[in-house]
Amino acid sequence: MKEQITLLVEQALAALVAQGQLPADVAPKIQIDRTRDKNHGDLASNVALSLAKAAGRPPRELAAQICEALPASPVVTRTEIAGPGFINFFLSDSSSQAVVRSILQQGAGFGRSDVGKGQRVQVEFVSANPTGPLHVGHGRGAAVGDSLCRLLAATGWDVASEFYYNDAGAQIDNLARSVQARCQGLTPDSPEWPEDGYRGDYIHDVARAYLAGETIDAQDRHVTGAGDANNTDAIRDFAVAYLRREQDLDLKAFAVHFDLYFLESSLYQSGAVEETVEQLIANGHTYEQDGALWLRTTEFGDDKDRVMRKSEGGYTYFLPDVAYHLNKWERGFQRVINEQGADHHSTVTRVRAGLQALQKGIPEGWPDYVLHQMVTVMRDGEEVKISKRAGSYVTLRDLIDEVGRDATRYFLVARGPSSQLTFDIDLAMSQSNDNPVYYIQYAHARVCSIQRKLAEQGESWNAERGIENLEQLQEEHEKALLRRLDRYPEVVASAAANSEPHLVANYLKDLAADFHAWYNAHKTLVDDKALRDARLALSEAVRQVIANGLDLLGVSAPESM
RNA sequence: GCGCCAGUAGCUCAGUUGGAUAGAGCAUGCGCCUUCUAAGCGCACGGUCGAGGGUUCGAAUCCUUCCUGGCGCGCCA
Incomplete structure (x- = not known):
């Protein structure tokens, strides 16, 4: 509808130029807006306002000339000049009723388009560490990310959804130590409890299952608890599988599907991490200091340089992140959207800087990010603090069980991602209007x-x-x-x-x-x-x-x- | 201190990318079920769009300076 009106206005302007009423060099972007007030017709344009200066004429006078020059159309019954010089268009009944026919003919296809032209886009979201159950914040990421995938698919993009599964690194060791401590009968209050260990009750659940020799069937792994409290490696494998299974179930209950789970550990196994380091060194963007290997990310807009390899020899999360995104690029995704919590926003410049330092011809602003602000959870009029390490927790599963999947998803997606969101559990649970x-x-x-x-x-x-x-x-x-x-x-x-x-x-x-x-x-x-x-x-x-x-x-x- | 996000009705939030008299839900008050589901509808009440300055025909929206809140500023992720 807008296109048709735009066309009419273009023709009118061309006519005025031909008559010498308008300078030929004006190249207006014709803006057609839907009116807020139906007294202003159905659509309105401000062309006369924006062209008044170039035309050297008052806006209303110019608007009158444009209306005069408009070709006749079955879509428009009349036009009106209003306010400072808006042109209001009143559409014919038949043209506004036509939408019903379109909807009934197109059915589920109504509203879809092909602006994406079948281009590939990858959307990464949730990507929670397997160190605890999913909480409300992850839920927001899941709701927004999944909806984004659906929107992109509906507008003609070839969408691939992905969950980056962080199954290596320091936090996993921390998880293993925490479960092991529980296996050894320690509690979070104990003086021997690991520093920064995870204190939540679910750690106890994992330990009990491990000691009992339970078998875990997660999507991509099957592990049986060895029961040996001294076997840290066995505990690590078991704990990761256990929490992976929990997250699988959470996401299933939330009706969120991923095309691919990408394992961080695979980047080590394939040598991608090593190759990335070597490339960065070869490109001359690194230096050693205090026994660590640094990347000069400040050359690419970061506010300080970043450590890639710690003095004790292990890599920081930053390096596999870069290797991972290089992998995305090499898989041919010209467009990638990372949906994540705003508490991780500092990774944005860092990852982009790392990719620039690789000198692979990756565009500077690649990839795109959608950052959602924090979710505050209210219960009984009080804020519930979300802290995995402290153990106080509102899990996504709790919400789905109590509130229902539809209401939970709606609440989490109904606010702009850049706004903080207050999730009032009592309200969402109330099942009222x-x-x-x-x-x-x-x-x-x-x-x-x-x-x-x-x-x-x-x-x-x-x-x-x-x-x-x-x-x-x-x-x-x-x-x-x-x-x-x-x-x-x-x-x-x-x-x-x-x-x-x-x-x-x-x-x-x-x-x-x-x-x-x-x-x-x-x-x-x-x-x-x-x-x-x-x-x-x-x-x-x-x-x-x-x-x-x-x-x-x-x-x-x-x-x- | 620096960076990112926000500040709109008592509360939770929209605001069509700079348009006309700033909207909705909840809450409050008053009405509407012998009629297709009252999980609904109608009316009323409610505002210095955080504050000041600037840009222009025109600003909640863009620029700037402050104020307030959240997040980040690790050899954690």
Whole structure:
């Protein structure tokens, strides 16, 4: 719709230039906006305002000339000049009703586009260390990342989702020591408890399972507990497998799927880590100091240089991170989006700097990052501190069990990633109308309910007749719904382009509100068959868009509630 | 001290990339079920868009200086 209007305005401007009314060198970017107020028509343009200076004429006068020069079109019934010089476009009924036909024809495809042109994009998210269960923060990452994947796929990208599985390094040793301490009967209060050891109760669970000789079946590994409290390696393998299994179950319960789990340990096994170090040394960006090997990341915009190899010989996490991202690049991903918590934002410049230092022709701003701010959890009006090491914990599993998957996902994705989020457990658990997800789902269920009622009456919806009679939709509530439905594809495109799934969540709430208002004001199953079927077409279009939108958020669309 | 993110109604948050009179939910008050599911609808109340300066036809939005909160500033990840 916007494109058509843009075309008309372009033609009008070209005509004015031809008449010598406008200088030929003006190259305006024609902006067409949806109006906020329906008194201002359906679409509005500010071209006259932005061109007034170049034209040497008052905006309203210029606007009048543009309107005069607009070619006739069946889409626009009239134009109006308003305010300081806006041109308001009023669309014809038939053009605004056409969206219903499009939705019914395209079904689940409505709102999808091919702007991604089938290009590959990789989205990495969650990537939690296997040192504890997933908590709310990981949940936000999972909800946002998964929704992002769905949005990208819906806009024509070839999406690969990936979980970087950090199964090597110091934190894993810490995990092994913590479990071992529990195996030896120590408690976190004990003076011999490992420094910085993980104190959570789940460590005790792992230790008990290990000592009992349980067998763990995780996605990619199967380990049986050796039961020997002195065998640190066996404990490490067991603990990693155990927590991996827990995370598998958490993600499954959250309906989040990954195409690939990438193991950090594989970067050591393949020699990629070593090769990366050697390349960085060969490129002359490193130096030794205090027994450690440093990378001069300050040459690439970092505020201080970073250690790659510790004085005791091991690598910091930074190096495998660089090796990992080089691997992504070499797999051919021209576009990579890393979704992670903002507490890790310092890795952004670091990883990019490391990649630049490799001199492989990787673009400076590669990869993209979507950082979500912290989640604050409230329970009984008080903040619950999330600390793996201290053991006080709100797990994702708890939330899913208590709140339900749909509400949890909706809450975690309904805010812009860059805003801090307060997750009120009592509110989310309340199962009342405070939960906006129910409000949206209820709108979907209501449409289904109308269809059921129709069937009970021994009647059926004649979709053809409905589409033929769309011009009967003349109520203000109906016009508002039509306008809202027409916006959906733009919302999806914008949410995908800006990595902001919450736009979809907000849109669905507004759409549901428009629908509920209409539902209360006007009966759908009226005697007049033409009107009835037209209204059924509209309600079915609403149902379809809600289903499409909820799917992008990973939330179900129930047929009854 | 430096960097990143934020500051909008009593609370939780939107705000279509600089547009017209700043919106929604919750909370509060008053109405609406013999009619397709009341998990709903309508009306009312509620604002110095953190503060000051700047940019222009026009600023919650862009620039700048402060104030406040969160996160980061490891040879942890």
